[in-house]
Amino acid sequence: ETVMTQSPATLSVSPGERATLSCRASQTVNNYLAWYQQKPGQAPRLLIYDASTRATGIPARFSGSGSGTEFTLTISSLQSEDSAVYYCQQYNNWPPYTFGQGTKLEIK
Amino acid sequence: QITLKESGPTLVKPTQTLTLTCTLSGFSLSTSGVAVGWIRQTPGKALECLALIYWDEDKRYNPSLESRLTITKDTSKNQVVLTMTNMDPVDTATYYCVHLMTTKNHYDYWGQGTLVSVSS
Numbered sequence: 001e002t003v004m005t006q007s008p009a010t011l012s013v014s015p016g017e018r019a020t021l022s023c024r025a026s027q028t029v030n031n032y033l034a035w036y037q038q039k040p041g042q043a044p045r046l047l048i049y050d051a052s053t054r055a056t057g058i059p060a061r062f063s064g065s066g067s068g069t070e071f072t073l074t075i076s077s078l079q080s081e082d083s084a085v086y087y088c089q090q091y092n093n094w095p096p097y098t099f100g101q102g103t104k105l106e107i108k
Numbered sequence: 109q110i111t112l113k114e115s116g117p118t119l120v121k122p123t124q125t126l127t128l129t130c131t132l133s134g135f136s137l138s139t140s141g142v143a144v145g146w147i148r149q150t151p152g153k154a155l156e157c158l159a160l161i162y163w164d165e166d167k168r169y170n171p172s173l174e175s176r177l178t179i180t181k182d183t184s185k186n187q188v189v190l191t192m193t194n195m196d197p198v199d200t201a202t203y204y205c206v207h208l209m210t211t212k213n214h215y216d217y218w219g220q221g222t223l224v225s226v227s228s
Contacts, residue, residue, distance in 0.1 A: 034215070036215075043204055043218040043219065044204075044218055046215065046216050046218075049212060085153065089214070089215075091214050095170060096156075096168075097157045099155040099156070099157075102153060
């Protein structure tokens with residue numbers, strides 16, 4: 001099983017600043033990496049797929065990068081509505097497709 | 109517009125079998141390249157992929173739970189059903205169904221989720 005490790009566990013950033021979230025895979029996932037945003041009481045929402053492609057309707061302030069085993073989600077110019085838990089997921093190696101444990105993003 | 113909606117019991121007793129139904133809208137699981145999966149999220153917020161079923165009847169299961177899981181589809185009803193046997197309190201979680209395309213394999217649409225508690 002491919003283990004996904006996210007860091008940091010919690011991140012506190014001021015509005016208008018940039019947030020950088022990391023995700024590491026225990027073995028290569030090529031670029032088959034997605035990022036999801038989850039707000040309290042809601043289902044996760046797809047933000048980024050194939051490591052760097054924004055999903056439909058996702059603002060340009062969200063960007064993804066990386067390949068192989070190291071990935072980054074960057075949120076530029078943070079807004080209050082970006083407060084959420086962010087998960088990475090690999091879909092290169094089954095079984096099964098695995099998620100990271102999440103990074104909680106707090107807006108100061 | 110693609111939507112998915114989960115339904116099933118909110119409470120089951122230990123050792124019972126859980127049956128969850130996902131009703132699909134805006135797409136058909138008979139269309140080539142389409143798949144539906146089940147994901148669960150524990151109270152501690154960890155996400156776990158349980159099973160996938162493809163348009164061509166292919167199925168995939170999480171090996172850690174495979175002996176307890178069965179996923180089926182009813183194309184005429186546009187539904188996907190997941191059964192999980194021998195439920196335990198550690199299976200308490202929110203269960204989501206998801207849509208994916210086999211050309212991509214990421215989960216682009218999610219249902220709202222249904223919370224299932226396991227308790228006597």
